[in-house]
Amino acid sequence: MKLSIIIPVYNTAPFLKKCIESCIDQNISNNDYEIILINDGTTDNSHDICESYKNAYSNIHYLIQENSGQSVARNNGVDKAVGNYIWFVDSDDWVESNCLSSILNMCETNTLDILRIGFKKINDEYTDIAKTELEPKTLIIANNREILKTDFVFGPPLHIFRRAFLTDNRLSFYPNIFHEDNEFTPKALYYAKRIGITETIYYYYYTRMGSTTKSVNxxxxxxxxxxxxxxxxxxxxxxxxxxxxxxxxxxxxxxxxxxxxxxxxxxxxxxxxxxxxxxxxxxxxxxxxxxxxxxxxxxxxxxxxxxxxxxxxxxxx
Structure with missing residues (x-):
């Protein structure tokens, strides 16, 4: 198994199908990757959606946990995962169609610990509100010092991680907190030996009102x-x-x-x-x-x- 896509799910039913379908619409065999859906105590009909996809696709797995937050869901997903690489995808976002072949080729050919990818932000009207400045097709290889000395992005979905790298360095998300990305990503980047950077857009980040990142708490x-x-x-x-x-x-x-x-x-x-x-x-x-x-x-x-x-x-x- 080359890749595990981990998707925590909590009350995102209106967006969940688009997310899962984007992960299905790929150019590698189902035998080469898995999609792990983790129900984090959702109270809408996300459960039914997850069940239907689990029953329809052999490479989709479905876990249910008590509401414990995205950190715990991601950690449980890593424990379940068997892919050589891991991609954390948020359930209200989506990924580029037919991108997994290119992503895995970059990761495997260059034995990367982490691959950072380009992304585009989308608002409620699905219009472009921000994007990466450049979209080169080439891959830049950097070490941790070079990356940490830049204004790097925190979001784990914008990085693909080698699973053995995460487990060998005991890297996990701090449980039961918001903004766990701020705590996790700098540590991961520091311990990484080989980091690849591509500005090619593979991830679509949906900035909807009412999301966890927008709410006041x-x-x-x-x-x-x-x-x-x-x-x-x-x-x-x-x-x-x-x-x-x-x-x-x-x-x-x-x-x-x-x-x-x-x-x-x-x-x-x-x-x-x-x-x-x-x-x-x-x-x-x-x-x-x-x-x-x-x-x-x-x-x-x-x-x-x-x-x-x-x-x-x-x-x-």
Whole structure:
């Protein structure tokens, strides 16, 4: 088995068929790849859709778990997978038709740990709202240092991973949190030895209103504190020339936290303010980041650790 496509499913029935059909409409034998659907406690008719495809295609497998989040669903998918490579696909997105042959050829020929692919963002009217700048057909081979020193993308669906690379390095998604991608992808890129990059568009990312990434939830703020903490641990592991770039990711994650904090309820803000004051070491990492903006923020926040949310709100106003 060459490839395992892992698709967590949670209340995406209107989009699920398009996603699965795109994974079926491929130019390699069903014997060469599998599609693993993981029902994460969905409450709409996604279950019926998954069942119908499982019964129709021998290479489609269907798992059901209690609602535990996308992280746990992806981890369970990896445990079930037998493909040499793994592609995490979100159930409201879709992939390019007949792309698996090219993707696998790049991965296998170059013995890649990770292949990063091009993507296109699509809004509710299915019109193009963003795309990669270039679409070369050539593959660029890079090492982890080169990638980590760029503004890399976090989304796991934009990467194809060698399964043995994930298991050998014990790489998994932190369970039961939002923004697990911010925590997972930098670690994966750091441990990878051979990374391929193609800007050819193979993935379509659907930015719909009401999706998990668009919704406001106080838990996102507290989860991003966990992400920052775990990335600080990684920052202490990596070589000195990489540290500032990991600190960039910490700073980016903390800025996402601040952005979400503007929309949460007053009680949650009070709790978040206390938690931030207990995690001032984040500001030390921000001051050591590569970008001037983050350095300035880290300095200001370290001087006024009890007023971080207020300062951010004033700046935004």
């Amino acid at each position: 106080p838990k996102k703020c507290f989860d991003l504190l966990i992400v920052c903490h775990n990335l600080m641990v990684l920052s202490e592991e990596v070589e000195d020339d990489i540290k500032p770039y990991i600190n960039n990711v910490i700073s980016t994650s903390f800025n996402s936290l601040l952005s979400y904090s503007r929309e949460i309820d007053p009680l949650s803000k009070v709790k978040l303010k206390r938690q931030i004051a207990l995690n001032t070491d984040i500001f030390d990492h921000m001051k050591k980041s590569k970008k001037i903006k983050f350095k300035i923020e880290g300095l200001i926040f370290s001087l006024f650790p009890n007023n971080v949310l207020k300062i951010y709100e004033l700046v935004k106003r």
